[in-house]
Amino acid sequence: MRKIIVGMGTCGLSAGAREVHHTIAELLAQGAAGPQGAELSITSCLGMCYREPMVEVREDGGRIIYGEVNPDRARAIVEKHLKGGQVITEWVVYSEDAAGNMGGSEKDFLALQKRIVLRNCGVINPESLEDYEAVGGYRALRQALFEMTPDGIIAEVKASGLRGRGGAGFPTGQKWSFAAANAGPVKYVVCNADEGDPGAFMDRSVLEGDPHSVLEGMIICGRAIGSSFGYIYCRAEYPLAIKRLNTAIADARRKGYLGQDILGSGHDFDIKIKQGAGAFVCGEETALFASIEGERGMPRLRPPFPAEKGLWQKPTNNNNVETYANISWILVNGAPAYAAFGTEKSRGTKVFALAGSVNRGGLAEVPMGTSINQLVFGIGGGIKGGRKFKGVQMGGPSGGCIPHHLGETPVDFENIPKTGAIMGSGGMIVMDDSTCMVDIARFFLNFTQDESCGKCTFCRIGTLRMLEILERITRGEGAPADVAKLQSLSAQIKEASLCGLGQTAPNPVLTTLRYFMDECLEHINHKKCPAKSCALLVVYRIDPAKCTGCTLCARNCASNAIRGKVKELHVVDDALCIKCGKCITSCTFGAVYKD
Amino acid sequence: MANETKGADFTYRLWRYNGAPGELIPLLQSAQEHFGYIPRRAIKYISGVTNISESSVYGVITFYNQFRLQPMGEHVIRLCVGTACHVSGSKLLVDTVIDELGIEVGGTTEDGVFTLFTVACLGCCSLAPVMMVDEETHGRLTPAAARKIIRAMRRRAKEQKPLAQVGPGEI
Numbered sequence: 001m002r003k004i005i006v007g008m009g010t011c012g013l014s015a016g017a018r019e020v021h022h023t024i025a026e027l028l029a030q031g032a033a034g035p036q037g038a039e040l041s042i043t044s045c046l047g048m049c050y051r052e053p054m055v056e057v058r059e060d061g062g063r064i065i066y067g068e069v070n071p072d073r074a075r076a077i078v079e080k081h082l083k084g085g086q087v088i089t090e091w092v093v094y095s096e097d098a099a100g101n102m103g104g105s106e107k108d109f110l111a112l113q114k115r116i117v118l119r120n121c122g123v124i125n126p127e128s129l130e131d132y133e134a135v136g137g138y139r140a141l142r143q144a145l146f147e148m149t150p151d152g153i154i155a156e157v158k159a160s161g162l163r164g165r166g167g168a169g170f171p172t173g174q175k176w177s178f179a180a181a182n183a184g185p186v187k188y189v190v191c192n193a194d195e196g197d198p199g200a201f202m203d204r205s206v207l208e209g210d211p212h213s214v215l216e217g218m219i220i221c222g223r224a225i226g227s228s229f230g231y232i233y234c235r236a237e238y239p240l241a242i243k244r245l246n247t248a249i250a251d252a253r254r255k256g257y258l259g260q261d262i263l264g265s266g267h268d269f270d271i272k273i274k275q276g277a278g279a280f281v282c283g284e285e286t287a288l289f290a291s292i293e294g295e296r297g298m299p300r301l302r303p304p305f306p307a308e309k310g311l312w313q314k315p316t317n318n319n320n321v322e323t324y325a326n327i328s329w330i331l332v333n334g335a336p337a338y339a340a341f342g343t344e345k346s347r348g349t350k351v352f353a354l355a356g357s358v359n360r361g362g363l364a365e366v367p368m369g370t371s372i373n374q375l376v377f378g379i380g381g382g383i384k385g386g387r388k389f390k391g392v393q394m395g396g397p398s399g400g401c402i403p404h405h406l407g408e409t410p411v412d413f414e415n416i417p418k419t420g421a422i423m424g425s426g427g428m429i430v431m432d433d434s435t436c437m438v439d440i441a442r443f444f445l446n447f448t449q450d451e452s453c454g455k456c457t458f459c460r461i462g463t464l465r466m467l468e469i470l471e472r473i474t475r476g477e478g479a480p481a482d483v484a485k486l487q488s489l490s491a492q493i494k495e496a497s498l499c500g501l502g503q504t505a506p507n508p509v510l511t512t513l514r515y516f517m518d519e520c521l522e523h524i525n526h527k528k529c530p531a532k533s534c535a536l537l538v539v540y541r542i543d544p545a546k547c548t549g550c551t552l553c554a555r556n557c558a559s560n561a562i563r564g565k566v567k568e569l570h571v572v573d574d575a576l577c578i579k580c581g582k583c584i585t586s587c588t589f590g591a592v593y594k595d
Numbered sequence: 596m597a598n599e600t601k602g603a604d605f606t607y608r609l610w611r612y613n614g615a616p617g618e619l620i621p622l623l624q625s626a627q628e629h630f631g632y633i634p635r636r637a638i639k640y641i642s643g644v645t646n647i648s649e650s651s652v653y654g655v656i657t658f659y660n661q662f663r664l665q666p667m668g669e670h671v672i673r674l675c676v677g678t679a680c681h682v683s684g685s686k687l688l689v690d691t692v693i694d695e696l697g698i699e700v701g702g703t704t705e706d707g708v709f710t711l712f713t714v715a716c717l718g719c720c721s722l723a724p725v726m727m728v729d730e731e732t733h734g735r736l737t738p739a740a741a742r743k744i745i746r747a748m749r750r751r752a753k754e755q756k757p758l759a760q761v762g763p764g765e766i
Contacts, residue, residue, distance in 0.1 A: 014719050014732030049721030198677030198716035236624070236661055237717070277620055278660030280715065294619035296658040312616070353720060355679035361721030393678060429678045429720075443681050447715065453658070585691040588739045 002059035004028075004038045004082065007052065007122060009045030009208050010240055016070060017053035023071040024055070027078045034083035044209030046122025047363035048109060051093050057081055061098035066091045067106070109360050112379050114341060116349050117165075117202075117325045118365045121209030126244050129251040132212040138257055140328035144220045145265040148331075153224040154180060157327065159335035161347030166192060166283075166320035167395065167424045168500070169346070169413040175317060178307035179225040182315040187227035189218050189269075190311060190318040192288060193234040193241070196280040197396030198447070200427035202351040203321035205363055207234070207241035210325065211248035217324030219257065219269050220331065225317050228268040233288050235276045245273055280397075280451035284499045285310075285318045287453065298453045299499035320425070322351060342368030346412035356393075356429040357384045366411075373407040376430055387432035391515070395424030397444045397451075398504030400511025401437060420511040422504065436533035437516040438523050442470040444508035448501060459502030462493040466509060474534045478524035483513065536579050538594040540572045546591035553583035553592060605629040609644050619647060619655055623662060632663040668703045668710035670748055672696075673727040677716030683723040689713060691738040692726075695745050708752045709745070 006012070006021040021042070027033065028040055038057075046054060051067030055077060058064075064087055066077055073091060080086045087095075094104040102111055115121075124131040132138070144153050158173030179187060191214060195203040207214060218230045234242055249271055252258040260268045274292050281287045282297040289311045291297035310316025326348065330338045339347045346368040352375060355361045359381035366375065372392055376382070383389050391403040394411075400421035402409065409415050416423050431440070445467045452459045466489050469482050490506030497503045513520060522528050529537040542553070542562075549567040554560075561577040564570030572583070572592075584592045605625040612618055622645070626637040633656055642649045656662040674692060676685045693699065696709055703710040719725045722734025726741065733744060 010732075011719055011721065014722060014725075014734055049719075195718075196715070199679050199720055201716075201718035201720060204718050237714070274617075275621070275624060277624065277662065279658060291620065292617055294617040294655070296655055355720030355723065356682050361679075396678065427678070427720075429682060431682055435682050440682075443678070451715075581687070581690055582694065585687060585694055585738045590737070590739075 001039050002036065002057065002082075003041050004033075004078070005041045005043050005056040005058060005125075007044065007046060007054040007056070008042045009052075009122075009205060010238075011045055011049040012052045012054065013240070015052035019071055020053050020055060020069050020074045023074045024078060027075060032078050032083060036082075038078075038082050041125050042127070043122050043124060044126050045205045045363065046094075046110075047118060047205070047365075048093065048106060048360070049362040050360050051106060054093070063094075063096045064092055065094040065104065067093035106360070108381070109362070109364070109379055112374070113365050114349050114367050115365045116329050116338070116341075117206060117213075117322050117351050118209070118363065119329065120213065121205060121363075124210065126209050126211055127247050129212065129248070129255060132210070136332060137212050137328070138216055140331035141216050141219055141257060142263065143331050144223050145263060145267060150180060150224045150226060153220060153331070156331060156335050157224070160326075160330045160338040161335075161342070161345075162323065162326055162330065162338065163346065163413060164319060165322035165326075165350065165425065167398065167422060169423060172319060172323055175307065175319070176221060176224050178305070179227075179315050179317040182308055184315055186229075186312075186314045187225055188311045188314055188316040189221045189225070189227045189230035190285075190288070190292075190316055191218055191230065191232040191324055192283060192285065192318055192320045193232055193238075194276045194283045194288060195235060195238075195321070195425065196283045196451075197398075197425050197427050199355055199393070199396055199429050200353050200425045202353055202363055202426055204235075204238050204241050206321050206325050206351075207238065208244055211241075211244045212252065213325045213328055214245075214321055215248055215252055215258070215271060217319075217327035218271060219262070220327050221317060221319070221324070222269040223267055225315075227315075227317070228270070230269065230271040231274050231292055231311070232271060233274045233276060233282070233292060236278060242273060242275065249273070279453070280447075281453045281499070281501050284501060287499065288318070289316070296453070298455045299501075301498065322426075343410065343412045343414070345414055350411070350423075350426055352411075352426045352428045354380050354428050354430065357387065357432040357435070358382070358430040359384055368412040369410040371408050371410055372402065372428075375411065375428065376407070380430065383430065383432050385432075387434065390431045390433050390435060391437075393421075393429040393431060393440065393508075394427065395422035395504075395507070396427050397447045398422055398500065398507055399424045400507045401431070401440060401515065402511070403515040420507065420514055422507065434531055434533065436474075436529050436531035437512045437519050438470065438529075439474055439531075439533050441509045441512040442467065442474055445470055445505070448505040452501065452505075456496070456498040456502060458493045458496040459498070459505065462489055462497075463502070463505050465489055466493075466506065470509070473520070473523050474529075474536070476523065476527040476534075476537050480524060482524060483517075483520065486513065532594050535581055535594070538579075539574050540577055540579065540581075540583060541593055541595045542570050542572060542583075543591045543593060544569050546589050548589055548591075550588070552586050552588065556582045556586040558582055609640060612644050614645075619645060619652065620659075623652075623656060627662060632666050665703070669708050669752060670710070670729055672709055672711050672745070673714045673717070674700075674711070675715075675717045675719070675723070675725045675727070676713045677720065677723075679720035679723040680716075680725055685724040687738055688724050688726065688736055688741055691741055692745065695742050706752075708749060 055069045056065045092104045093106040162172045163169040282291045286300040287297040306316045351365045389404045449463045554562040561573045
């Protein structure tokens with residue numbers, strides 16, 4: 001039967017997918033789809049966040065996907081397409097016929113990708129185990145249980161060249177072999193779903209769109225390292241992901257994929273979800289274990305490493321969501337098929353979250369080694385509003401800004417660290433010339449300072465001192481000696497911090513100093529912000545073309561710096577202006593701007 | 596109604612507690628779901644049942660951003676200040692909302708209608724800048740749009756309340 005499918009991931013829902021779903025359900029109940037009818041289903045995010053909400057019509061092996069669907073459009077789709085058999089081409093963002101020919105206005109976004117982790121996202125109903133089985137789900141688990149030895153599984157994962165997708169890029173197969181080598185009756189498999197990097201949301205999308213693939217990866221890992229219990233540590237900010245995981249776990253238990261004696265193999269494995277409580281540092285594995293144990297989530301000194309003494313002091317293997325989601329594909333398709341993608345030392349594919357000043361923001365999975373330019377311009381469709389490309393920020397608070405002239409850099413575990421940034425979990429924020437790089441460095445320092453757990457002095461106090469300096473610079477009170485101070489503090493914090501959070505915290509500042517020193521010196525020496533972003537280093541102006549003379553800005557001005565009569569152009573007096581920005585936030589016509 | 600079942604869940608969890616380690620955070624989470632924040636008496640209950648000292652419980656509460664020791668307003672506004680929102684002008688939005696509500700981040704309006712928080716990332720980066728009011732996410736915001744949303748909610752809250760309870764700074 002043909003299906004009409006509504007994308008109900010978090011992005012879709014926040015863009016209004018629930019209303020669309022409701023409208024279609026009502027119409028179908030009234031028989032508005034014609035005699036043939038249609039089955040209403042849901043799926044999750046296809047990654048085209050910028051075109052949500054999306055509705056797909058699937059029949060005869062072909063797919064037609066409509067973008068930016070509101071209730072009115074939904075009605076038209078049901079009446080014209082389902083009943084009348086007429087495709088409404090101007091709303092189609094993507095289509096695929098039975099032979100695999102692609103079309104639609106946003107074809108490029110998907111055509112340039114290679115989807116392994118996201119293979120089922122936006123395709124299957126994430127709340128249906130049958131849907132997952134229909135696309136080959138749990139076949140890898142059967143293989144792992146009945147055809148492979150634990151050593152065989154580890155060898156296969158090693159041969160695939162898969163490296164941890166959480167950021168550090170440690171070879172997954174090797175990690176598994178360490179945990180396997182530590183004998184013991186109790187071992188744990190942990191899945192890190194505490195996706196805290198601002199700007200990264202691929203793990204959320206996988207959990208919402210294909211939860212069974214993560215469970216399957218964890219069960220296989222349990223078999224490989226000899227563990228019978230797993231935890232998923234998921235952010236509390238992802239309620240939908242937790243809900244779908246709970247559904248998936250219950251379904252998997254019912255079908256015998258989880259629990260005792262899985263599928264009659266004699267292997268036991270079960271999974272429990274632990275909800276995080278909002279602490280960025282809990283993405284660090286030893287802090288994550290402390291949090292599962294019910295303590296303050298503070299990192300522990302290593303060694304001993306988790307493979308030896310991890311959760312509850314037992315041998316533990318910890319990988320992130322994206323890593324586990326790769327496993328079943330690798331077992332079914334074979335390690336060579338996976339290793340065929342990517343570069344020599346970084347095999348396979350990686351999911352990136354494109355956001356910021358880019359036309360097509362969303363999730364894109366590409367082979368490792370794809371260049372930044374290909375991601376930003378090929379898939380992302382270039383810079384919003386035709387502005388100038390300034391750079392990308394990768395790796396969140398632990399990463400850095402890569403300038404536009406390094407746009408040809410291949411994105412992999414070898415080349416990105418050479419720029420001073422890190423791969424991180426795959427957040428890629430695109431920045432145009434209106435973004436101030438000093439401010440970005442200050443922004444991330446503010447974040448790490450806030451999230452530092454306070455255990456070690458360098459991270460707790462060192463980042464605070466750096467933040468104070470950067471705040472001074474953005475206020476126009478920077479001194480020439482500040483650059484050297486920042487560099488020396490950075491070196492000390494990197495060297496002496498206990499965990500990854502502190503060791504990488506100076507990276508955003510260091511890349512700003514490395515690539516955008518001019519901009520930094522402009523702030524310090526001339527008290528100017530070239531990007532016109534730092535509030536105190538600009539002057540406020542009112543656009544005569546937009547000002548209607550409503551007097552709102554003058555009435556809101558804290559220092560009586562705005563002159564003008566009703567229905568006449570208003571003007572800011574620089575001598576009186578204290579740069580509080582109230583005129584900008586109060587203007588309803590967008591007439592006040594910074595210059 | 597919903598609160599009753601959540602309360603039952605909190606009591607049930609306390610009652611069911613069998614000394615298994617690692618239950619403290621889930622207990623605190625269900626207490627917060629029940630009371631809307633973690634009151635002094637909940638800390639006492641939990642400490643009594645788990646034998647974890649009140650000060651250690653307090654230590655865990657203050658470590659995590661999720662837990663609140665003060666009651667929250669009727670509506671909770673979470674302004675995203677993640678990277679994508681930051682480069683899309685979330686600073687301006689924060690200033691606007693602070694101005695509109697007359698409270699600082701973390702505060703609650705005098706009439707108890709709104710509590711304002713900033714959050715590091717709501718994961719809706721492609722719709723930046725974003726704010727979440729209760730469970731609803733609003734994307735691609737401008738200062739004017741943010742004011743409009745808040746004013747509409749305030750009007751609704753005012754209609755449901757006698758005038759005496761409406762605080763200062765009304766539109």
